[in-house]
Amino acid sequence: MVKYWLMKSEPSECSIDSLAHLPKKTIEWFGIRNYQARNFMRDEMKLGDLAFFWHSSCKEPGIYGIVEVSTEVHPETTQFDLESDYYDPASTAENPRWWCVDIRLFKKTRYVSIKELREYPELSDMQVLKRGNRLSITKLTKTEWEFINKLLLQ
């Protein structure tokens, strides 16, 4: 059973275009340091799950593409990297604290702004549209996924 997600990324860190230009259009979803988001990846994401790719903390927030989960869950690499901002001294190889998947660009889509998404009552329960939402990985229902997919064809 494929699950549907929405994954936020700051374009200054990894934009849809930087993803598109990677050799295999694939990147480890590094840097997640929030337990809820980690648990989604560690416990629920499966190879082949699909997600909308969202630009956040930028001038034009919203959906820019579709990505797929391209690996099983594995320990996240930057937690062990002394040079990295995401280095976590409490994490060990035997007992890693942070887990993640890799994602691959499935396709770029038209830009759907947060403003547009807010216009549809069908999407009013989407977590990413809720006030105060900060979670960088959220779940979508199949209905929401299909509704947005139709929007993307317009």
Added chain:
DNA sequence: GCCAACGTTGGC
């Protein structure tokens, strides 16, 4: 740049 909302930390 503002600021509301949220998650995390740490003293007790």
Added chain:
DNA sequence: GCCAACGTTGGC
């Protein structure tokens, strides 16, 4: 285990 203080997120 509570909860105040703090730091961060992220749309506006």
